[in-house]
Amino acid sequence: MRILVVEDNERLSSVIAKLLADGGFAVDVAPDGDSALAALRLAGYDLVLLDLTLPGIDGLAVLRRMRSDHLATPVVVVTARSEVVQRVQLLDAGADDYLVKPFSMDELIARVRAVLRRPAHMADDVLSAGNVSLETKSLTLTIGGVGVEASRREIGVLETLLRNLGRLVAKRKLADAVYSFDQEFTPNAVEVAVSRLRKRLQAHDAAVSITAMRGLGYVLTDQ
């Protein structure tokens, strides 16, 4: 996996490059927008880590240029500003995710992995965490290498949770996943599906767990 880090602060770009290299990625660094666009034209990257405040062409312009050139490389924007308006603007401009400075090493790696895990950007369409993996096309679930049967609702919940590993998934998002499989309405369908999935994961010694945050949603964490 090759990542382009676009960051004008040399110290920050070097530490990010080192961390990503430690995480097994090949990393190139571009200090400004022009060199970033040049690098993108020359080599194929699996992900771009794009700082917004750059000398010359700024990050948002780079992102827009990439998208207008039909360059589909996933982009994680790094910003020092956390205003909601800006986040919405970024996602609208075609960013896949964002990181607000300052971020920890775990956050950086998790966000990069989460974006790379998205099927649109992956060859094998497999979502995995711990010893759990889910084939998103055939919807086959394996825990510790063993195939496990699960209901479509449970698979739907697990898929959504896997795509947001380590992050809270709001209940309404899970409800969308559950109801996309059938139209039958039951108010506690999400709770039922999660509770069944939890039992199933436990029964097969899965190395992941689902934490409930009452009134908010669920988080899948790998141990």
Add this chain to the structure above:
Amino acid sequence: MTDAAAPATPAAPATLPARTLQRILAVRIVLVCLAASVGLTAYVGTIYFLDVPELRQRTLALVAETVVDALARGKDPGAWPPFRAHPDAYGARVFDRRSVENRKLVTEINPQVLPPLHAPGSAASEYDITEGLVALPAGSAPGAPDRWIYTDHFDVAGHSYWVQTAMIGDPTWVWWGIMEKEMRDHVMVPLLFLMPALMLAILLTIRRSLEPLTRVSRRAASLTRAIESGTTPAPLPVERLPAEVRDLVVAVNGMSASLEQLFRRHKQFASDVAHELRTPLAVMLLETGRLPPSPERETIAGEVQDLIRIVNQLLRLAQAEDAMLRERAPLDIVPAVRKVCEEMADRAMASRQTIEFDAPEFPVTVFGHPTLIEIAVTNVLDNAIRLSPKGSVIAVSVGSGGEVTVDDSGPGIPDAHKARIFERYWRGDAPRSPRGNAGGSGIGLDLVSRIVRLHDGAARVEDRPGGSGARFVLRFGPPDRPAVARAARLRRLRSPASA
């Protein structure tokens, strides 16, 4: 307990209600007009009083008219009280109008006051029947008072008569009647008509002249409000102002513009600094993560976390000050608080903490600004996550009256500090953080209390019921809203389903 959240703004200086310039001018001008009327009356009176022959003539003419009036109505002219009361002071006689030689005396009252009448046919004396006013001594003794004689002719019932009146002194002040009449006819009545018109004209003139000033002063209030809330103040209108006021208004406009610019630069500065700090903080955070584990690394990592928190709080402060300028509107706070909980959930997960969120299923409408409410709840939740132990539960709930409650499992707040915890830069002596460092900048809870006050609400802290920890209650809106009763009813109705 809500004392902590009581407004800390200084009370308005206790001044007497200022009177308007318009009123001051009106009152003073009315007083000046009244004084002028009195002065005019006195002046006219003095003129009359000093012109003795004129006053005497008018007095005697009045006496003559009284006599003629009595004759015309067939009454006894001698019945007039002054004739009776002062037979030695007032007198009158009436002739049939003929030549002096052929005149015929019609009536005579108090003849001793009058000059002696010459017998018919004898030569007439010079005062005998001279038309007009004559003054001659009343007696031969020196210093005797003047005797005034007045002769005039009148027509009564188609006949012409000569009337001669005389008086020595004026013991019953008949002249006063003259004065009264003169005053009434020539001073009082004109003034009575003139004064209201004049005053009305003056009042209208004052009002009209002060209108631009009134307009400016009305707008000045909005200027102060704009500067207080940080919005761009509209300059005061300068057109049609008198020169001296215009200079003042131009100066005020200049001052408010530079004040506003200063505020904006100050806010921008805080925001810029906080943003600039984020990149070096990111480097520090990532580099410490790469250090081999050691107590020193933990210390540095802790300090970096504190710095990040302070920078985040500064940013929220700048953001809140920006949001405070915007108009508030009715909004449902449940989604706003839920959004904060969702955003903070990842932070809580990092310490294996969970957040529980409880809210009514109906909208809880408050009059406010979503960004501000989010910032206030974020600050309180941020503290709760930081101070609660690993693996604990932080409970957030929204009450139907618009209050947000955050229960943490931290060390709690000692009673002595509960009242002061919302003050700016106040951090307490006792370390709250498990690391032995409060780590607070002292601006977070101050901002919280400012925000709830802006929403006519209050913030308070108490012990978490049934467990260790603190409970922060933020009420966004005035207390005792009628929604509470409705909410309780709804909850009863729903309770079997929501178990």
